[in-house]
Amino acid sequence: MLQETKVVTELAGTEGLRRLEVYEAHGGYGALRKALTGMKPQEVIDEVKRSGLRGKGGAGFPAGLKWSFVPRDHPGPKYLAANADEGEPGTFKDRWIIEENPHLLIEGSIIASYAAGIDHAYVYTRGEFFTARRVLLGAIKEAYARGYLGENILGSGYALEMTVHSGAGSYECGEETALLTSLEGGRGHPKLKPPFPATHGAWGRPTVINNVETLATVPSIINRGADWYRSFGTEKSPGVKMVSISGHVEKPGNYEIPLGTPVRMILDDLGGGVWKGRELKAFAPGGSSTPLLLPGNLDTPYDYESIAEAGSMLGSGGIIVFDETTDMVRVAEILTRFYAWESCGKCTPCREGTRWMLQIYERILNGGGRMEDLDLLLDICEGIDSKSFCPFGDAALGIVRSTIQHFRAEYENYIRKHKVYKRKFMPVRHH
Amino acid sequence: MRVRVELHPALKQWIEERFARYPSERSLVVPALLEAQKYYSYVSPEVEIGLAELLGMPPQEVHSVASFYSMLHQHPVGRHIIQVCHNVSCYLRGAEDVIAHLEEVLGIKVGETTEDGRFTLVTVECLAACGQAPVMMVDEKLVEQVTPERAEAALAEFD
Numbered sequence: 001m002l003q004e005t006k007v008v009t010e011l012a013g014t015e016g017l018r019r020l021e022v023y024e025a026h027g028g029y030g031a032l033r034k035a036l037t038g039m040k041p042q043e044v045i046d047e048v049k050r051s052g053l054r055g056k057g058g059a060g061f062p063a064g065l066k067w068s069f070v071p072r073d074h075p076g077p078k079y080l081a082a083n084a085d086e087g088e089p090g091t092f093k094d095r096w097i098i099e100e101n102p103h104l105l106i107e108g109s110i111i112a113s114y115a116a117g118i119d120h121a122y123v124y125t126r127g128e129f130f131t132a133r134r135v136l137l138g139a140i141k142e143a144y145a146r147g148y149l150g151e152n153i154l155g156s157g158y159a160l161e162m163t164v165h166s167g168a169g170s171y172e173c174g175e176e177t178a179l180l181t182s183l184e185g186g187r188g189h190p191k192l193k194p195p196f197p198a199t200h201g202a203w204g205r206p207t208v209i210n211n212v213e214t215l216a217t218v219p220s221i222i223n224r225g226a227d228w229y230r231s232f233g234t235e236k237s238p239g240v241k242m243v244s245i246s247g248h249v250e251k252p253g254n255y256e257i258p259l260g261t262p263v264r265m266i267l268d269d270l271g272g273g274v275w276k277g278r279e280l281k282a283f284a285p286g287g288s289s290t291p292l293l294l295p296g297n298l299d300t301p302y303d304y305e306s307i308a309e310a311g312s313m314l315g316s317g318g319i320i321v322f323d324e325t326t327d328m329v330r331v332a333e334i335l336t337r338f339y340a341w342e343s344c345g346k347c348t349p350c351r352e353g354t355r356w357m358l359q360i361y362e363r364i365l366n367g368g369g370r371m372e373d374l375d376l377l378l379d380i381c382e383g384i385d386s387k388s389f390c391p392f393g394d395a396a397l398g399i400v401r402s403t404i405q406h407f408r409a410e411y412e413n414y415i416r417k418h419k420v421y422k423r424k425f426m427p428v429r430h431h
Numbered sequence: 432m433r434v435r436v437e438l439h440p441a442l443k444q445w446i447e448e449r450f451a452r453y454p455s456e457r458s459l460v461v462p463a464l465l466e467a468q469k470y471y472s473y474v475s476p477e478v479e480i481g482l483a484e485l486l487g488m489p490p491q492e493v494h495s496v497a498s499f500y501s502m503l504h505q506h507p508v509g510r511h512i513i514q515v516c517h518n519v520s521c522y523l524r525g526a527e528d529v530i531a532h533l534e535e536v537l538g539i540k541v542g543e544t545t546e547d548g549r550f551t552l553v554t555v556e557c558l559a560a561c562g563q564a565p566v567m568m569v570d571e572k573l574v575e576q577v578t579p580e581r582a583e584a585a586l587a588e589f590d
Contacts, residue, residue: 077454089518089557096562120452127465127502128514128558130571163452166462169501171556185457185488187499203454246520246561253562288519288557318561320520334519338556344499 002261002269005232007240008216009256012100018135020142023103029148031219035111036156039222041072044115048218050226052238057083057174057211058287058316059391060304063218067116069198070206078206080113080121081183082215085167085174087126089288089338090318093242093254094212098125098132101216102139106162108215110148111222113160116208120161124179127168136164171342175390176209178344189346190390213242213317233259237303241317245271248278248323257302264298267321278323282406286315288335289395291402292322312398328407329414330421332399333361339396350393353384357400369415374404436481439470446485457488460496464503473504501555509544509551511589514568515582517554520561525578529565530554532579549590 006012016022023029035044049064070078082105086094098105109121125133140162143149151159170188172178177191180202201207217239221229230238237259243266246252250272257266263285267273274280282292285302290313293300300310307314322331340354357380360373381401384393404411413419446463450456463482464474471478474497476490483490497503515521515530530541533552537545544551560566563575567582574585 086559087557090520090561091557092559092561095559126559127461127500128555128568131573161452163449166465167500168461168465168503169555170499182461183458185455185460185486185496187496203458244561246564247523252520252564320523320561322523326523331519331522334517334522338518342556 002257002265004256004270005240005258006256007220007229007232008097008104008213008242009100009254010220011104017101018099018103018139020103020139020146023101027223028103028219029107029146031222032107032110032148033154035222036114036154036158041115041117044111044222047226048115048221051221051229052226052233053214053217053221053229054237054239054304055211056213056217056241056317058088058289060314063112063210063214066198066210067112067208069196070116070118070208071199072117074199074206076205077119078117079202079208080109080116080118081176081179081202081207081209082109082121082123083174083176083179083209083211084123084125084129084132085179086129086212086316087171087174087342088316088318089335090244090246090284090320091287091316092244092246093317095126095129095132096254097212097216097242098129099135102136103143104216104219105136105212106139106143106148108218109162109210110143110153110160111218112208112210112215114156114158118160118208120163122183122202123162123164124173124183125164125166127166127170129166133164133166140164170344171338172344172390172392175392178390179209180207187344189344190392192389234301234303234305236305237314241302241314243270243302244316244318245321246318247283247321248275248326249273249321250275259303260301260306262299263293263302263319266302266319267298271319271321274321274323276323278325281322281324281326282328282402283322284318284320284399285310285312287318288320288338289313289398290315291398292406294406312402327421328403328410329361329364332403333358333365335399336361336396339392343392343396347389347393349384350388350396353380353388353393354396356380357396364411364414365421367414367418367420369411369418371412371415373415374408374411378404434477434480435484436477438467438478438481438485442467442470443485446482457486460486460488460493461500464493464497464500468502468504472510473507507544509548511550511570511586512568513550513552513586514555514558515552515577516556516558516560516564516566518557520557521565524564526565528579529567529577529582533582536583550586 173188340358479493
């Protein structure tokens with residue numbers, strides 16, 4: 001029976017954990033003390049690099065390497081943007097971390113900032129995260145009062161400001177360069193790379209952007225060392241990952257596992273298996289943007305390389321489970337609607353392509369689909385693939401392609417019989 | 432003709448207190464627009480003009496930003512906003528029935544406001560609470576594991 005390996009979630013459930021003194025009583029801010037009073041910034045970077053910590057927001061980029069790209073002798077301010085714009089459907093770990101253990105994010109952010117020579121850390125939260133924002137603001141206030149933020153932190157001479165910033169409803173702003181545009185006061189449009197944020201980020205200054213879970217992993221690595229972190233996971237995907245299990249399982253929720261754990265064990269031992277004693281039809285392994293996998297993939301080890309080999313992506317760690325009764329055409333329509341509405345509109349393939357696909361899905365579910373619509377959908381996917389400005393466009397394709405590939409008969413059933421979905425689709429305008 | 436708009440003093444203070452946290456004043460436009468809705472219920476052209484003046488940007492640009500974000504309302508809305516998640520993980524656990532029930536008891540469709548101005552019902556994308564799906568929000572309050580009955584009951588405390 002698989003047990004969780006609790007690193008980020010270690011203290012979860014501790015009474016009063018949101019309060020600084022409770023966090024401290026459980027060893028909190030010990031890693032910050034160790035880093036700031038005993039390690040040079042480069043040593044922090046080296047330790048995190050050696051740990052193999054990879055970005056946990058979706059892209060999986062090595063965190064230490066990212067920090068090392070920030071020019072050390074650059075004049076003027078440098079910034080950290082903690083990405084708390086968690087919006088990938090099926091993912092709910094970052095909001096949970098903030099509400100459960102806000103000081104862990106703060107401590108990790110200060111250590112990362114110290115390592116990369118950051119002057120000001122912004123936590124970009126989703127507009128909808130009212131509670132998380134309140135909790136975080138309270139914790140930051142405590143951290144300032146205790147001398148963990150502000151001037152001369154722990155007598156080290158290092159100074160850091162921290163500010164909570166709010167979005168106002170936009171999936172695209174979770175993309176790192178769109179997040180920066182939004183932080184600067186614009187529509188959430190992505191920026192061309194290169195130049196990369198490490199040298200030209202927020203307000204044109206060197207900027208590090210890290211996901212909440214990534215930052216929340218840093219204190220443990222500093223406390224216990226890179227070798228300890230590497231003792232979990234696989235050679236190429238070292239360490240642990242939070243998984244958010246949702247959909248048709250008995251025990252949906254957040255769990256933390258060593259990378260490389262077989263999907264079957266995650267779903268059965270932690271998620272409690274498919275609900276109502278039903279059979280599994282498919283699952284999205286890493287959020288709504290990742291192509292669906294099938295029951296035949298259940299023994300795949302849950303790590304970046306193995307999931308990629310199986311034809312999908314580990315993404316954000318959001319595992320969405322579909323039981324045998326699921327209407328996969330409706331699922332594909334829901335997610336296509338999501339991408340169509342949330343497309344930022346900057347580039348044509350994504351803006352027009354996602355809307356066109358949505359129109360096709362609406363006519364299929366309204367009983368007016370045509371057999372050639374399936375090829376048309378795949379053709380539109382081809383027109384978006386690798387041709388959109390940012391990764392959003394490609395993100396919209398996984399569900400369309402994988403449902404047509406694996407569940408073509410369900411599409412054909414709608415089309416042949418002019419089957420109408422139980423609720424007629426009226427075009428609902430975005431408010 | 433130049434129109435001048437005096438923003439609500441508490442809103443103005445909220446914004447000005449935060450100027451020092453950013454290298455540029457316009458960086459506050461998104462949070463400021465969200466905060467403004469506490470005082471004005473929606474982002475009217477007057478609000479945009481007032482913010483533009485304070486943040487040193489053209490009103491057209493404030494409007495451009497305001498029209499991008501789904502939480503910023505371009506038209507008057509009810510006193511309380513009901514946001515029901517209609518994304519995949521909530522759909523899989525019954526969000527459609529919740530939405531249909533709320534439409535029925537409120538006598539409105541998604542996107543509309545009740546005649547008494549009490550509620551606006553909208554659907555929302557994933558609220559990052561899929562472990563407790565289906566979920567909805569009433570104003571700033573997250574309601575988890577909603578059934579049609581629980582959704583209706585959750586409205587009682589909002590008048």
